[in-house]
Amino acid sequence: MTLQAIKYQNNILHILDQLLLPTVSQYIPIKDVNDGWNAINKMQVRGAPAIAIVGCLSLAVELYNKSFDSKNDLLEFITNKLNYLITSRPTAVNMKLATDDLISLGNELSKDSSVTVLDMKMSFIATIEKMLEKDITDNKAIGDYGSKDILSNVSSKGGICVLTHCNTGSLATAGYGTALGVIRSLNSENRLERVYCTETRPYNQGARLTAYELVHDNIPATLIVDSMVAALMSSKKISAVVVGADRVALNGDTANKIGTYQIAVVAKYHGVAFYVAAPFTSIDKNIPSGNKIVIEERSEKEMTYIGECRIAADGISCWNPAFDVTPAELITGIITERGVFKPKELEGQFKL
């Protein structure tokens, strides 16, 4: 059975509480946008695509039981709720792009006199529900394109070793995953000898979540500490690094989990291909380059404690940026549901 971070049926939404993983698997109900905002902000759900899907579904659940006097009231309601959801976490762009799409749908429907208030409400709900399905289809396409591209650049016909960072799998998406989707595809084609996953300090998405998914799916995997990446590349044959993205700028600069940038630098030094796997819903065509990306800074408690146990010296000050930006020049390819692009080819995709 595949892992499911998001369970949605008949307008009832539950999410797997990722703060409790890997020791406890517990689903919690999300009954409205406030619950959605809190779950995203506390990182009970995380990962750029999952943040947008849960945020939007929390709105769908709230909308379902509400009635509106006019289409203007409905549009104002969803605009306010969506703009609130965007404030839950600032770096991933997916929630913002979903907001723009839903508001422009609202503007279109409000002008159409054949559409009733109820039609408009149901149309929002149906559009949001489709996000779940589309994310899985997109991830499978990412997996196929990515595995083909990686394999086309290796001479061996046998299994290869890859490295990934953070969690980009079923827990970060509607299912299958982006970078982890590429790894799943390599594995299902019997071309994966081993995936190495980093612990991903300070929140440990790699040790807690990616390792959990890999063990659950019987994928050959080895956990390493973040500071072992250079040693790994100098002592083992790593064919590629595949990571996800929270926001890709138009020039290909990519914000992803803190530590991604240093892995890209080390990969360049060792001549290892470095791929970003991300759906178009993670590409921000309004940002020309990575220096315009807002980087979320999180509580120092994530660094100074493990659970309730303090591990850092009392009184030390901390800096805890949750993401960093990998410059486009370090990226071999951006794997999307429409194919694999060089960073400089990305802009052209928005002119088609």
Ligand SMILES: CSC[C@@H](O)[C@@H](O)C(=O)COP(=O)(O)O
């Ligand atoms: C498919 S998930 C891609 C990214 O969102 C992922 O790599 C990542 O950085 C997640 O960060 P997180 O802070 O856990 O939300």
